[in-house]
Amino acid sequence: MAGLRFARLIDQFVADLERQGATVFREGLPTGERPARLRVDDRRYIVLLWTITPGGGPPGTRPATERRIQITKVSGLPLEPDARTLVGGWSRESAVYAFWDSRRHVVFSQKSPSFQVDSRTLDQAGSVGLATQNRPTREGPELVVALRPDFLLWYLQAGTNIHNAPEDADAVAGLIANAEEERAFLDSDPSPPVVARRFDLVQVIRAFRHAQFRPTVLRAYSYRCAVCGIALKLVDAAHIVPVAYPGSTDEVTNGLALCRLHHAAYDTGLLGVFPDYRVAVHPDAPDRLRAVRLAAGLDEFTAALPPVIHLPGNAEARPSPAYLRVALEVRGWPPGAV
Ligand SMILES: [Zn+2]
Known part of the structure; x- marks a missing residue:
């Protein structure tokens, strides 16, 4: 070969x-x-x-x-x-x-x-x-x-830290498949160096489980921003319900592929996506931004928005309307706007 x-x-x-x-x-x-x-x-x-x-x-x-x-x-x-x-x-x-x-x-x-x-x-x-x-x-x-x-x-x-645990190679598959195995894995050998090594491994595998979110979301949207459609290697996987918020998950239905501009606009609440996938700028944004002299470009930004986001072809990967609704509340949208 x-x-x-x-x-x-x-x-x-x-x-x-x-x-x-x-x-x-x-x-x-x-x-x-x-x-x-x-x-x-x-x-x-x-x-x-x-x-x-x-x-x-x-x-x-x-x-x-x-x-x-x-x-x-x-x-x-x-x-x-x-x-x-x-x-x-x-x-x-x-x-x-x-x-x-x-x-x-x-x-x-x-x-x-x-x-x-x-x-x-x-x-x-x-x-x-x-x-x-x-x-x-x-x-x-x-x-x-x-x-x-x-x-x-x-x-x-x-x-790369995973290389520190050759003795625990056999446990990795179980830890990937099932987060509930973490406790038993840590408790099964109480000697401090083993616990320390295993704790590090658990952290690494946890990061791996979270790392599945990004490629799954980006692939679902063909690596393009759901709002403006650009790819250009500038697209992130954004959480709809933010990670820090209770009930946030790493399911693809809690994700949106967004370019860096639209990701930041979404996270700060400037940009909203409604449960029916319509897109809008926060109703208070013009006044708030003008008050601090940061409204430059807002009209162009608003005019360039599509009526609805670009959705994944696979219906099962589309954003959950329930998550979209929570996301608007969490980011300060007035209840009447939803
Ligand atoms: Zn974009």
């Missing part, structure tokens, strides 16, 4: 992050050589990626489910204090990424090592979004993380 060249792997990696709303800058000129240096939002990353392929050697010498990356043209993984080093691979057959623990591979014990992952772990990640595998190495256990491209931004923001 021919692998993607590194430059194309990085292009795909960057595009996957941008689709989730991340701002990505490439540092230095793109040379096509590993590693790539990226700034994603406000953090720096050193990224090494290879294509994941079936195991090497003559037929029958390696397990049929073994997949791996073959490390070439680098002699160890660079670690820098102000950047995070990511070492991973892209599996075309499962459409997932897998990442190894870069801190375990600062120096290679052989010239061109290969890092393995089981194809069942990759397939599991393809179906639920995330899967982990404890990989025994000469230096001790290493946790391999496989994830769908939708969760790449989660991995960069929170997920």
Whole structure:
């Protein structure tokens, strides 16, 4: 199987992050050589990626489910204090990424090592979004993380800490599926270092569960703002009932894909979406904004609004009228306006 060249792997990696709303800058000129240096939002990353392929050697010498990356043209993984080093691979057959623990591979014990992952772990990640595998190495256990491209931004923001818990790899699937398992998982071993490690893992998996909101909402709206229709990598997943409010959920029906302008306008209550999907500017906005000399552009802003929002094609992904009603109340709309 021919692998993607590194430059194309990085292009795909960057595009996957941008689709989730991340701002990505490439540092230095793109040379096509590993590693790539990226700034994603406000953090720096050193990224090494290879294509994941079936195991090497003559037929029958390696397990049929073994997949791996073959490390070439680098002699160890660079670690820098102000950047995070990511070492991973892209599996075309499962459409997932897998990442190894870069801190375990600062120096290679052989010239061109290969890092393995089981194809069942990759397939599991393809179906639920995330899967982990404890990989025994000469230096001790290493946790391999496989994830769908939708969760790449989660991995960069929170997920790299998951590598700290190779002993708990088997618990991850249960924690993803069922938040109620958290308590039993924390209580089953009372020794302080284990509790501390497991507490961190629970936080990471919780962030993963929340991270499903964004890709689900953006995909439902084809990555376009529900109000103005622009894409341009400027679209966020907005909560209709705000996260801090009781009853807020991460269901797609509590989400709207909105560009940065309309997201801010919605969150501050300047812009309202009615339960029948009509769009309007808050009735008090002109007077309030004029009083503080911040009404410039309001007429143009209002004139550019569509009569109703653009809805997802899938009826089940459309915003819940009940959530839209609560959202107007929470954001200070007069009861009569709804
Ligand atoms: Zn917009």
